[in-house]
Amino acid sequence: MASRNYGQYCGVTTALELVGERWALLIVRDLLVGPRRYTDLKAGLPRIPTNILSARLKELQEAGVIHRVPLAHCGLVYELTPYGRELEDVVLALGRWGFKGMGAPGADDVITSDSMTMAFRTAHDPDAAADHPPTTYHVHIGEVALTLHTGPEGLRIAPLPGSTSTPVPAAHRVDGEADLVFAAGPGIRSLISSELAPADALADGTVHVIDGDPALLERFAATFHLEPGAREDAA
Amino acid sequence: MASRNYGQYCGVTTALELVGERWALLIVRDLLVGPRRYTDLKAGLPRIPTNILSARLKELQEAGVIHRVPLAHCGLVYELTPYGRELEDVVLALGRWGFKGMGAPGADDVITSDSMTMAFRTAHDPDAAADHPPTTYHVHIGEVALTLHTGPEGLRIAPLPGSTSTPVPAAHRVDGEADLVFAAGPGIRSLISSELAPADALADGTVHVIDGDPALLERFAATFHLEPGAREDAA
DNA sequence: CCGGATCCGAATCGATACTG
DNA sequence: CAGTATCGATTCGGATCCGG
Numbered sequence: 425m426a427s428r429n430y431g432q433y434c435g436v437t438t439a440l441e442l443v444g445e446r447w448a449l450l451i452v453r454d455l456l457v458g459p460r461r462y463t464d465l466k467a468g469l470p471r472i473p474t475n476i477l478s479a480r481l482k483e484l485q486e487a488g489v490i491h492r493v494p495l496a497h498c499g500l501v502y503e504l505t506p507y508g509r510e511l512e513d514v515v516l517a518l519g520r521w522g523f524k525g526m527g528a529p530g531a532d533d534v535i536t537s538d539s540m541t542m543a544f545r546t547a548h549d550p551d552a553a554a555d556h557p558p559t560t561y562h563v564h565i566g567e568v569a570l571t572l573h574t575g576p577e578g579l580r581i582a583p584l585p586g587s588t589s590t591p592v593p594a595a596h597r598v599d600g601e602a603d604l605v606f607a608a609g610p611g612i613r614s615l616i617s618s619e620l621a622p623a624d625a626l627a628d629g630t631v632h633v634i635d636g637d638p639a640l641l642e643r644f645a646a647t648f649h650l651e652p653g654a655r656e657d658a659a
Numbered sequence: 660m661a662s663r664n665y666g667q668y669c670g671v672t673t674a675l676e677l678v679g680e681r682w683a684l685l686i687v688r689d690l691l692v693g694p695r696r697y698t699d700l701k702a703g704l705p706r707i708p709t710n711i712l713s714a715r716l717k718e719l720q721e722a723g724v725i726h727r728v729p730l731a732h733c734g735l736v737y738e739l740t741p742y743g744r745e746l747e748d749v750v751l752a753l754g755r756w757g758f759k760g761m762g763a764p765g766a767d768d769v770i771t772s773d774s775m776t777m778a779f780r781t782a783h784d785p786d787a788a789a790d791h792p793p794t795t796y797h798v799h800i801g802e803v804a805l806t807l808h809t810g811p812e813g814l815r816i817a818p819l820p821g822s823t824s825t826p827v828p829a830a831h832r833v834d835g836e837a838d839l840v841f842a843a844g845p846g847i848r849s850l851i852s853s854e855l856a857p858a859d860a861l862a863d864g865t866v867h868v869i870d871g872d873p874a875l876l877e878r879f880a881a882t883f884h885l886e887p888g889a890r891e892d893a894a
Numbered sequence: 895c896c897g898g899a900t901c902c903g904a905a906t907c908g909a910t911a912c913t914g
Numbered sequence: 915c916a917g918t919a920t921c922g923a924t925t926c927g928g929a930t931c932c933g934g
Binding site: 433442518524 | 675
């Protein structure tokens with residue numbers, strides 16, 4: 425045995441032995457949003473083979489990263505342990521770096537509620553948000569609809585009903601009206617990376633304001649923001 | 660085609676498609692220390708098959724993460740591009756998390772100069788260092804010997820001659836005497852995680868001071884420090 | 895529907911040998 | 915030094931099936 429390990433006494437290799445396998449960190453990404461049942465995970469990771477999902481869930485449990493929680497009424501959910509929750513930095517760092525390398529979406533690329541939620545978390549700038557009053561946005565991207573609320577306690581994100589994904593977060597629903605309701609496609613990426621100014625995004629239809637003051641899109645872009653970074657395509 | 664990708668439009672999946680394969684981030688880890696030739700990388704990653712090293716180097720080039728730099732006299736080195744250097748956050752976050760999960764070293768686990776260098780970078784606390792005058796440590800761990808210098812410009816790490824690894828960093832050699840010279844084994848981990856107090860490490864032989872004031876080990880432990888975090892072993 | 899287990903072909907990885 | 919080539923061992927992906 426001991427074959428699939430890296431043979432080094434090092435934090436990076438230890439981490440990669442625990443969560444470095446294919447799909448593992450994507451499961452963690454979705455669980456960072458909240459506890460999920462097997463079927464939720466399968467839906468959020470549309471291309472994962474079910475045997476791999478099984479295997480990863482088992483491995484992540486043995487590693488102490490997640491645990492199973494039986495649900496009161498029926499079924500069960502997987503949930504990060506405190507130890508697993510500390511992977512947030514890793515996932516956010518990966519998301520931040522990967523954002524810089526994203527090109528146009530592939531033909532059959534999917535946008536999921538959980539991946540968008542984590543994306544907004546990585547892009548959120550608390551300092552910029554503090555320059556403005558608390559604000560609620562309703563964002564529609566493809567099939568996904570999220571409520572983002574920035575306030576003194578930080579960022580709160582919840583799926584909106586109508587979004588094809590994770591059911592009701594019941595308790596902490598973000599009710600009340602949004603200050604800005606808008607729809608966009610994957611092109612919202614260029615808004616967050618400042619490649620496209622808010623005014624231009626409105627003008628060219630990248631963003632379509634449904635309700636609220638379109639000027640608030642400036643605030644949105646100031647609050648959710650990731651530098652494009654040094655990308656020099658060689659391929 | 661398009662088979663080996665995750666089918667999502669998301670920063671995390673993009674990142675994992677570029678550097679998520681086995682060994683890729685370990686190559687990046689070593690290159691974060693400095694440019695390395697093929698043979699250096701092979702030596703720093705003792706268990707990597709040479710065909711995999713080849714393949715990863717090729718893929719990382721196509722991804723724009725590294726590039727080949729021909730050397731003046733002979734040979735060539737691989738070097739991170741600016742884009743690749745931005746993976747530092749990812750590697751440090753992984754190293755920080757993995758550190759918490761490290762148990763005792765496996766029987767045939769190796770400690771390399773580059774992995775130790777990155778480990779000290781993740782453990783370095785600039786604020787704690789600022790509480791003390793600039794300090795130079797010579798640390799011997801197994802076959803690896805490093806000079807660590809903390810000063811107003813941050814942390815500088817260089818391999819010491821006698822260390823079985825990367826040759827001469829020529830220009831920026833850290834010369835002059837060290838304030839503290841000590842040797843340790845993998846047990847230094849417990850010092851950095853505060854599971855073992857400096858005084859106890861000296862008493863039980865985990866750390867052996869060769870030269871300098873042993874009291875400076877307190878300063879070392881205050882400067883290089885990683886919280887153990889929430890680890891609850893279930894296996 | 896939920897929560898998987900099983901089977902099998904395809905792709906990848908690991909170990910060793912070999913080459914310009 | 916800087917890699918290819920080869921080949922068996924693993925792992926992954928896709929599909930199907932099964933017990934509650």
